[in-house]
Amino acid sequence: MAEVKLLGTWGSPFSLRVEMALKLKGIEYEYVEEDLSNKSSLLLESNPVHKKIPVLLHNGKPIAESLVILEYIDETWQNGPSILPKNPYDRAMARFWAKFLDDTLAEAFRKTFASAGDEQVKAKEQVQELLKFLDNELKGKKFFGGESIGFVDIAGNALAYWMEIFAELAGIEFIATDKLPHLCAWMEVYLNSSFVKEHLPDREKLVDSFRARFQKTG
The missing domain is CATH 1.20.1050.10 (Glutathione S-transferase Yfyf (Class Pi); Chain A, domain 2)
Structure with a gap:
């Protein structure tokens, strides 16, 4: 498994939030397109509570909810510009x-x-x-x-x-x-x-x- 993997859907503003944050930070990642009418077992296992995209997998550990993921990215990777203010x-x-x-x-x-x-x-x-x-x-x-x-x-x-x-x-x-x-x-x-x-x-x-x-x- 890649160190960073994103489960998302084309055309989703929530998926795009995460992609933008990853690219802003210069983080390499693997993107996995999900079919929401036929959700993968990986998505269902990674987000069993809401069963929704996006989900970020970092070293196999899932993080769900786009705003939560943005904060996680900002706190985990110090390289690149800050997403959240320092103050x-x-x-x-x-x-x-x-x-x-x-x-x-x-x-x-x-x-x-x-x-x-x-x-x-x-x-x-x-x-x-x-x-x-x-x-x-x-x-x-x-x-x-x-x-x-x-x-x-x-x-x-x-x-x-x-x-x-x-x-x-x-x-x-x-x-x-x-x-x-x-x-x-x-x-x-x-x-x-x-x-x-x-x-x-x-x-x-x-x-x-x-x-x-x-x-x-x-």
Whole structure:
């Protein structure tokens, strides 16, 4: 077994988080593509609680949950740039905003896509209010961590890329430049970073995947 192995799925923002962290640190790893409709015994054994990707295997020991894996990578490999801030307060804030993205904001987006009519209007307004918090956090910053890509930026890849595509297909606009200027500026700089662009999945392929998902649930 390779020293570092990643069990992931194409097109998953959670898998990409881990890949970006590994590449940022310059860590060699073996990538294993999982078919989530026919999960491998290795995945089921490595993550018996949630049975989900991504899973990082380091010397045969599994670590699950993408944000947990990012912290593990940062603490285990000191080479390369730090993913989390060194200052304890800044580290705590980075964890707070990453959890905000994964829990609070993701749930608000889910409610918007799952609702219709007045209920959807209210859900969309809630998303807008939550996005304002992120916009405010980015005032005077290039990235969430300052001048370089860090923990919250990597955690926010779904918002910057996946969610915009999903919203476009659903015919819902969430992020307008006049209302969220700092967030929009971050998205532009982040998505046009050579490091990020190199690792994003093909947009058209992702659009086709999302469209197929809409057709199944429509």
